Every structure is written in structure tokens, then in C-alpha cells.
Amino acid sequence: VAIAGATGHIGKTILDVLKQNQNHKVISLSRKASNGHDTHTIVADYNNIDSVADVLESNGVHTVISAILVKDDESSPSEINLVRAASKSRPTKRFVASDYAAPIPEEKQFGRILDRAGTAKELRQTDLEWTSIRVGQISDSFGIPHIKSYLPFRPLNVDVANKAAAIYGSGHDVIAYTYSFDMAQFLVAALDLPKWDEDLFCCSDKVTINEIVKLAEKITGGGLRIGPEFNVAYDSVEKLQRGEMTELPAYVESYSVVPKRILQVSFATYSLYAIDGLFDFPKENILNAKFPDIKTTTIEDMLNLWRNK
Structure with a gap:
């Protein structure tokens, strides 16, 4: 399993939980070198699709979990390029999009939600099995x-x-509220599901x-x-x-x-x-x-x- 954006807010949360799971070997993809020594971190240039695909393939990555902060026109292409790299990597079969929120109808989307929608459109053009973890509102x-x-x-x-x-x-x-570490636990558990839907829902409380x-x-x-x-x-x-x-x-x-x-x-x-x-x-x-x-x-x-x- 590779986590992209593992040094960010959501990425660190997922990484903390995933490291406790013995069923999966984890590597981290980051734009910058990490000072941490407990997880294998690889610097990834998301502008170079072939390079990222080589990283995924050489490490035998089956599942990519994206925690890239998609917030504008500049960051959105990074995740789309990651999708394209995952699609080119032969051992890579699954992809979790960085869309840890509620599904919003297209006509009501704005700002970051619109930026993240591009990833879903790109994923639908690939053979990857993919999902978004839907949490309602984060309750932290x-x-x-x-x-x-x-x-x-x-x-x-x-x-x-x-x-x-x-x-x-x-x-x-x-409102369905979800604590970030609960979300991470459900995500890690879902890695072992035989089949994914495009939306996988979870919540801590309603x-x-x-x-x-x-x-x-x-x-x-x-x-x-x-x-x-x-x-x-x-x-x-x-x-x-x-x-x-x-x-x-x-x-x-x-x-x-x-x-x-x-x-x-x-x-x-x-x-x-x-x-x-x-x-x-x-x-x-x-x-x-x-x-x-x-x-x-x-x-x-x-x-x-x-x-x-």
C-alpha cells in the first residue's frame, strides 16, 4: 500500500492506523524527503507520470491511498497524474481518492469540491478499482x-x-459526523474487502x-x-x-x-x-x-x- 501525501493532516492519520495493521506493507509518497525513520518514504514528482509509475511498480504497490490536499488548480493535477501513474503500474489495482467528505451533487459543487471531482472523472477512464471514503463532516x-x-x-x-x-x-x-481516526480505521479495514463501490460510507455518530x-x-x-x-x-x-x-x-x-x-x-x-x-x-x-x-x-x-x- 502506498500513501500519497502521508505528511499531511489526513495522510498522517491514515499512516498512523495503517502502521498498526500487520496485513499490509506500507510506503509513503511525498513531494519532499521525510525525517521519519519508521516508514519507507519515497520522494515523488507528480509532474513526472512515468517516474511515479516506476516507483509504484518497483515497490509492488497494489493499492494507492491518496491523501493529497486537493485545494486548487495547481494541486488537482497532482492527484490526476497519480491516477495516471497508478493506471500504468502493472501491480497496481486499487485507488482511494483524496475526497474524505460527503458526496455533493454536481450542480451544488464549488471550490475544493470541484477540484476533487476531476479525480473521479479520471478514475472512471481507467481499469482501476477505486473508491472515496465518505465521512459526512469531520468531527475533530x-x-x-x-x-x-x-x-x-x-x-x-x-x-x-x-x-x-x-x-x-x-x-x-x-448530520453524519466522523472522527478522523475512526475514518482511518474504516479505510484500513476496507482494504481487505473483496469489492469496492465508488462511495464507501462511514460515520462515528449521527x-x-x-x-x-x-x-x-x-x-x-x-x-x-x-x-x-x-x-x-x-x-x-x-x-x-x-x-x-x-x-x-x-x-x-x-x-x-x-x-x-x-x-x-x-x-x-x-x-x-x-x-x-x-x-x-x-x-x-x-x-x-x-x-x-x-x-x-x-x-x-x-x-x-x-x-x-
């Missing part, structure tokens, strides 16, 4: 910094540390934003507040459609990485996705049912880490 920010995570702290609607919440619509829409706020209030010992007059802010669909939503205190530290307007539009769009039911998964064809021994970390588990903090 509910537990950071009290839970192990390599992901950046970027809470969407509930800012536990600052006791603030912005509820979209009615707040009754169900809850509504109202239920999360109620739990957080109970655990932190008081109402969540935004400003001096509001316990919770409610954002209407009309407001979200304008690309606006209530600013939580935790957003401010993200503006140095993501400009305020872009973050607002993105988070408002994700909130609309939730209202449209795009972050809820059917119970059938879910990896949780195939691997019942994998114990997941629920939202309540994460919020409980905030007790007495």
Missing part, C-alpha cells in the same frame, strides 16, 4: 485540543471553547446541531453565548444563501489562513448542505455494518473531554 474540532488529531482546529457551527453556537435553519437536520448544543450546554455547565444578549444565534436559509452566517469567536484565528469572506461563504454553503440532507447517510451500505468491532468516538465522547476545563 469538537474535541480539539483534548483529543488526538492532526487536523486544523476549524469549528463550523459550535465553538465549545468560547461557548458559542450558530444554528442553521431549524437545527433539526441530522446527531443534529440542536442535540450537540444541548449536550455542550449540559457538559460545560452553562448556556452557549454569542454577545451579551443571545444564548444561541439562528441563521436563516435566506441569510445563508447570501453567503453570510454568524461569526463565532474561533473563526477569527482562521482568517490568517482563509480570508474572512471565503470562510463565511464556505461555512454558509456547508450549512445549506446540512439543511439539504447531504451530510446524512443511509444505513445500508455503510462500513460500520461491515466492521462492527470498530468502536467509534461519538460527539458526546468528545464533548465529555471538556468537563471541568
